[in-house]
Amino acid sequence: MTKWVRAHTNIALIKYWGKENEEWIIPKNNSLSLTLDAFYTDTQVIFDKTLKEDELILDNVMQNASALNKVQRVLDEVRSQAGIQLKARVESKNHVPTAAGLASSASGLAALAGAASQAAGLSLSDTELSKLARIGSGSASRSIYGGFAEWVKGHDHDSSFAVPVDDADWDIGMLFVIVNDAVKEVSSRDGMRRTVETSPFYQGWLDSLDKDLRDMKAAISERDIEKVGSIAERNALKMHATTLGANPPFTYWTAESMTAMTAVRDLRKQEYTAYFTMDAGPNVKIICRQSQLTDIKDKLRPLFTDDQLIEARPGPGLHLVDQSQPTI
Known part of the structure; x- marks a missing residue:
């Protein structure tokens, strides 16, 4: 069968x-x-x-x-x-x-x-x-x-x-902020190719990755979610910066993406463990403690609907x- x-x-x-x-x-x-x-x-x-x-x-x-x-x-x-x-x-x-x-x-x-x-x-x-x-x-x-x-x-x-x-059997989770679930205008494959071929920022991105990877693996080993989150956030921002240098330039961010990223920074000021990452699309993923997922979701309800906020935990x-x- x-x-x-x-x-x-x-x-x-x-x-x-x-x-x-x-x-x-x-x-x-x-x-x-x-x-x-x-x-x-x-x-x-x-x-x-x-x-x-x-x-x-x-x-x-x-x-x-x-x-x-x-x-x-x-x-x-x-x-x-x-x-x-x-x-x-x-x-x-x-x-x-x-x-x-x-x-x-x-x-x-x-x-x-x-x-x-x-x-x-x-x-x-x-x-x-x-x-x-x-x-x-x-x-x-x-x-x-x-x-x-x-x-x-x-x-x-x-x-x-x-x-x-x-x-990942420890206190780490992720909150997805779905700002747009439509098909994106620039596919990941096309975006990668354009960036590699034309962005003057791309080599700088590559040169920084070995250290990011070493630091991330050490942070995971230490189960230090603040280090995991801060490294991931910086790494994502560097990746997205390369697309702005491509010819023609492009970005996966939308106004709502920016709203979500600003909200994450505000959460940190309120002493929540919260960092964002983004892939080749407008949606924002918030790296946080599992134990704070519900509270963080409640904090974001004035900005986003319940359908836009999806809790996630480590999966199989x-x-x-x-x-x-x-x-x-």
């Missing part, structure tokens, strides 16, 4: 921004993330001899050929490893707004890697699953694991994969789910 596989989104605290190798999605720098429980993707894959083409059904809607591109990279690699040529039907249920800077590709492609490999009869290690997910979406390599994970950049397909860092790695049971 074909099984459903669930992967959760991860939010990078040390950002991945720029590729060394576009074809195999080899990054220019290591990155580090926290997997979270709030958003996830459930996927099943069926290899079917009656199919003439691969099919992707996302939230009960058949997707076009363009949407299949990332999926087919993973499917082709699975077929190669399994020695099969059958076409596949991929069905996914995305509990993440797609292409809004909320890491939907991370959970989606990680779930695909798990579902496709088990449907083909492969027994892959977490390292192999991470490499498989990476060729669909770089950040998906980290969603194989729960808690904190580091994507080691490597230099080719065999050496570029994520590794677990810490299970890739795992099988029973679709006959209610989703979490």
Whole structure:
């Protein structure tokens, strides 16, 4: 019986921004993330001899050929490893707004890697699953694991994969501030490429990352949430600064993004542990203590609706789910 596989989104605290190798999605720098429980993707894959083409059904809607591109990279690699040529039907249920800077590709492609490999009869290690997910979406390599994970950049397909860092079983959480869940105007891939090729600030960003990563891993080891938050906030601001130097310049920020960032700074003045990070999208993620999540959410209610404020805690790695049971 074909099984459903669930992967959760991860939010990078040390950002991945720029590729060394576009074809195999080899990054220019290591990155580090926290997997979270709030958003996830459930996927099943069926290899079917009656199919003439691969099919992707996302939230009960058949997707076009363009949407299949990332999926087919993973499917082709699975077929190669399994020695099969059958076409596949991929069905996914995305509990993440797609292409809004909320890491939907991370959970989606990680779930695909798990579902496709088990449907083909492969027994892959977490390292192999991470490499498989990476060729669909770089950040998906980290969603194989729960808690904190580091994507080691490597230099080719065999050496570029994520590794677990810490299970995050301590007082750390995240509050998502959803200012806009629409599809963004500049995709992550296009934004990365434009920044790498044209921004004079990009090399400065790269030069600062090794220290950020060392400091972040030390802070996680010490379970020092103030250090974790401050390093992540600075790292995110540096990443977004590179886009302003691109040609043509662009930004993922909106007026509401700025409102949320200002609110986080105000929370710190009120002695809450709160720091922000942002990916390639307008939505703001607040790194905070789990024990303060409810209070911080209450503080932000004058600015944002309840639907815009989503609490998240450290989430699990890739795992099988029973679709006959209610989703979490």
